[in-house]
Amino acid sequence: MSGKRMEVLAAVVAAAAAFAVTAPAGAQAASSHPAMAKKAPAQQATMKVKESTPGLAAQATVSADSAQKTALAQVARGRVREAELEDNKGTLVYSYDIKVPGKSGVEEVLVDAKTGAVVSKIHESAKAEAKEMASEKKAAPATKKSTTPRNASASSKPAKSMGAKPATKDSTTKP
Numbered sequence: 807m808s809g810k811r812m813e814v815l816a817a818v819v820a821a822a823a824a825f826a827v828t829a830p831a832g833a834q835a836a837s838s839h840p841a842m843a844k845k846a847p848a849q850q851a852t853m854k855v856k857e858s859t860p861g862l863a864a865q866a867t868v869s870a871d872s873a874q875k876t877a878l879a880q881v882a883r884g885r886v887r888e889a890e891l892e893d894n895k896g897t898l899v900y901s902y903d904i905k906v907p908g909k910s911g912v913e914e915v916l917v918d919a920k921t922g923a924v925v926s927k928i929h930e931s932a933k934a935e936a937k938e939m940a941s942e943k944k945a946a947p948a949t950k951k952s953t954t955p956r957n958a959s960a961s962s963k964p965a966k967s968m969g970a971k972p973a974t975k976d977s978t979t980k981p
Contacts, residue, residue, distance in 0.1 A: 850878065850885055855900065858892035865898055866891060866919035873900040873922065877915040880927050883907060891919060899925055903935070911935055 852871045857863055870889070877900070878884055884904035891900055898919040903912040910932045916925040930938070 850874075853886045853889040853902075855889040855891050858890055862891045862893065862898060862919075866900075868900075868917070868919050868922040870900065873917040873919065874902065876917050876922060876924060877902040877904060880904075880915050880924060881906060881913045884913060887912060894925070897925065903930075 852874050855863075855870045870891075874886060874889065878886065881904045884906050886902050887905045888903040889900060891898070893899075894901070894916060899916040900919055902915045902917070904915060905912050911930050912935055913927060914930050915927045917923070918925050
């Protein structure tokens with residue numbers, strides 16, 4: 807090999823070595839560019855949790871925020887649609903209905919309100935979800951009826967006024 811070729815070869819090797827050293831930094835810089843970076847999914851705000859029975863929240867040792875994060879970690883791309891704190895067969899649980907875009911029905915994830923562990927994860931079809939919501943709506947009016955004051959009259963008849971007679975068909979006069 808001639809001296810000129812050796813110089814060219816050495817220059818190419820030096821350039822390749824320099825490129826190999828700077829390539830990872832350049833590749834990393836490209837991925838940090840806003841247009842090139844993958845967007846992390848926006849974290850959902852903590853959903854307001856309904857109590858199936860008043861006073862259950864005082865028994866929970868795991869926060870609703872922590873339980874929601876645990877439930878969402880079980881369902882990729884899911885968004886909490888409904889959250890409830892309930893007694894499930896003697897276990898205090900947060901129940902999350904999580905909707906996945908493009909998928910029918912919901913994923914129901916139960917998280918133990920005392921330990922933070924996932925108790926169960928099941929898929930509820932749209933039909934099963936509609937049936938559950940209908941049964942919950944039926945149960946809601948029944949609980950409202952039981953909240954009447956104790957001193958309220960059990961009779962649904964209006965109170966009679968003392969001085970006036972009730973009107974009847976026979977008491978009306980014809981012109």
